[in-house]
Amino acid sequence: MAVLPVVMYPDSRLQAKCKKISQLDGRLQKLVDDMIETMRAAHGVGLAAPQVGVPLRLFVAELAEDYESPHAGRTFVLYNPEIVKASGEYEPEEGCLSIPGWVANVKRAEAVTVKGRDRHGKEVRVKADGLLGQAFQHEIDHLDGVLFIDRVSPEQLRRVEPKEDGAGARSSRSAQGVGTGAGGR
Numbered sequence: 279m280a281v282l283p284v285v286m287y288p289d290s291r292l293q294a295k296c297k298k299i300s301q302l303d304g305r306l307q308k309l310v311d312d313m314i315e316t317m318r319a320a321h322g323v324g325l326a327a328p329q330v331g332v333p334l335r336l337f338v339a340e341l342a343e344d345y346e347s348p349h350a351g352r353t354f355v356l357y358n359p360e361i362v363k364a365s366g367e368y369e370p371e372e373g374c375l376s377i378p379g380w381v382a383n384v385k386r387a388e389a390v391t392v393k394g395r396d397r398h399g400k401e402v403r404v405k406a407d408g409l410l411g412q413a414f415q416h417e418i419d420h421l422d423g424v425l426f427i428d429r430v431s432p433e434q435l436r437r438v439e440p441k442e443d444g445a446g447a448r449s450s451r452s453a454q455g456v457g458t459g460a461g462g463r
């Protein structure tokens with residue numbers, strides 16, 4: 279496994295619509311392993327394939343083991359994910375590994391059901407709320423070339439202080455990928 283370089287805004291690869299995956303092969307399995315390692319190294323909650331320069335509909339997501347959620351510690355790999363149900367609305371703080379140092383409160387559904395295929399090609403449906411549901415919505419946006427900054431006005435963006443360990447705003451595992459912990463989550 280290898281930690282891959284994360285594509286940074288304003289790289290145009292973050293704005294492209296990604297292609298559906300039709301065939302699962304060994305290269306894809308390796309990509310998934312590398313994406314999981316890259317997400318963990320960056321203390322992220324989620325990572326989409328275009329963030330490592332691969333224009334395919336695939337993301338990985340994971341909540342820290344000590345996070346309060348029935349999904350804590352579980353690693354999600356979803357190919358060709360689609361939101362099939364969404365309910366509620368809230369505006370949690372959000373950030374992105376590709377846009378370090380910036381956050382905003384973004385309107386999201388409170389809970390979503392996502393349909394897709396797992397890394398073995400099996401069709402799965404996952405219902406997720408809170409941070410995981412937010413991550414799913416954020417990562418699926420990436421697959422359509424949409425970034426969280428596209429969902430807010432420039433005035434809504436806030437700068438967050440980089441932390442001492444050099445990981446930028448990414449130090450808090452519990453809220454990154456999609457948030458930074460700057461709001462105390």
Ligand SMILES: [Zn+2]
Pocket residue numbers: 373374375376416420455
């Ligand atoms: Zn992102």
